[in-house]
Amino acid sequence: MTKPKHVGIIMDGNGRWAQLRGRPRTFGHIKGARVAKKVISACAEMGIENLTLYAFSTENWLRPEQEVAFLMRLLGRYLKRETENLLAENIRFSVIGNVASLPKEMRTVVQDTISATQHCTGMRLIFALSYGSRQEIVATTKALALKVQNGELEVSDIDESLFSMNLSTHPAPDLDLMIRTSGEQRVSNFLLWQSAYSELYFTRTLWPDFNRTELEQIFAYFLSRERRFGQVTEQYEQPSH
Numbered sequence: 001m002t003k004p005k006h007v008g009i010i011m012d013g014n015g016r017w018a019q020l021r022g023r024p025r026t027f028g029h030i031k032g033a034r035v036a037k038k039v040i041s042a043c044a045e046m047g048i049e050n051l052t053l054y055a056f057s058t059e060n061w062l063r064p065e066q067e068v069a070f071l072m073r074l075l076g077r078y079l080k081r082e083t084e085n086l087l088a089e090n091i092r093f094s095v096i097g098n099v100a101s102l103p104k105e106m107r108t109v110v111q112d113t114i115s116a117t118q119h120c121t122g123m124r125l126i127f128a129l130s131y132g133s134r135q136e137i138v139a140t141t142k143a144l145a146l147k148v149q150n151g152e153l154e155v156s157d158i159d160e161s162l163f164s165m166n167l168s169t170h171p172a173p174d175l176d177l178m179i180r181t182s183g184e185q186r187v188s189n190f191l192l193w194q195s196a197y198s199e200l201y202f203t204r205t206l207w208p209d210f211n212r213t214e215l216e217q218i219f220a221y222f223l224s225r226e227r228r229f230g231q232v233t234e235q236y237e238q239p240s241h
Contacts, residue, residue, distance in 0.1 A: 004176035004222055006050040007043065008191050008198070011036060013182030013206030020206075026070050031208035033078050037085075042212045044089050044123040046219070050172040051125050054190050058098065058132035072102070075129070076109045083113050090122030096168040097131030124172060133192040140166045169194055177222050181207045199225055 011032060018028030036053060043051045056071060063071075079093075086093055093113045102110070110129070143166060147153040164170065175191050175198040183204040187195065201218050203210075 003047065003219060004199075005048075006052070006173050006175050006177075006194075007048055008052040008054070008175045008178045008195065009039070010054045010178070010180040010188060010190055011207045011210075012180055012184055014208060016182065017206040017208040025067060026074075028208055029071060029074055033074055035208055035210055037078075037082060038212065039210065039215060040091070040125060041085075041089060042215055044091055046216075048123055051123060052096075052169065052172070052175070052191065053125070053127055054131070054188075055127045056097075056129045056131070057189060058130055058135060059189070061101075061130070072106050075127075076106050079109045079113045083116050086113070086117050086125070087120065090120045091117065092120040092122065092124050093117045093127070094124065095127050095129050096136070097129045098135070099129065101130045126169065126172065128190065132189045133194075134189055136168055137193055140168075164193070167193060174198070177201065177218070179203070179218060181205050181210050 014028035014032040015025040016028070017031065018025050021027075040051065040053075055075060060071070061068060083093075093116075095110050095114065099107060099110060110127075140163060144153065144158055144163070148155055148158075164174070169191070172194075175195040178187065178191070178195050178198045179201045180187070181203055183202070185202045187200070191198075199222055201221065203214065203218070205214060
């Protein structure tokens with residue numbers, strides 16, 4: 001098996017990490033942003049083609065208003081500061097989710113970073129911002145239904161391939177590996193369609209303690225897995241002609 005072409009990470013545990021140290025949750029988010037920077041660089045160096053980070057979910061809007069405002073400012077500052085590094089590492093940046101729900105200043109920073117890196121040909125970095133997978137699936141369904149209604153598409157044209165091509169993650173392939181930190185063992189409305197055949201890896205490590213060494217261990221675990229996609233071993237290993 002080759003290394004994963006598309007890795008998704010649910011970066012969980014910032015608040016708990018800070019609280020365990022008697023610090024405010026915001027302190028954990030700052031440390032988490034620094035870890036994200038290191039993980040992004042590590043994935044690019046290791047030749048990962050697509051990396052999707054669950055930066056802010058639709059459910060995160062339910063957090064205390066002050067924490068949400070802080071996260072928006074932190075994400076905005078991060079993108080402004082890191083755009084030059086993304087360019088230096090040839091990383092192309094994109095976003096999935098309900099961008100329209102983000103504060104105006106944040107939307108501007110996001111678009112500036114997308115525009116600045118659009119010519120990059122290395123790893124594709126996808127931030128899931130104000131993202132929910134069920135909402136994405138419903139939006140894709142509505143978009144295809146509208147095309148049918150307008151006569152642009154026949155119902156019989158709709159299959160899994162067409163549906164995937166209309167998801168916000170396109171042209172990134174389906175997820176090969178999903179990682180969640182902090183010990184929680186659920187996918188929390190993250191890339192539900194795209195993760196249908198992904199390997200799931202749950203680590204008890206809180207995100208601010210996550211590092212390259214553990215990332216490499218997880219990739220080694222992924223390489224040890226037998227991914228048959230519904231076939232038996234003999235079928236999957238049989239060379240195609």
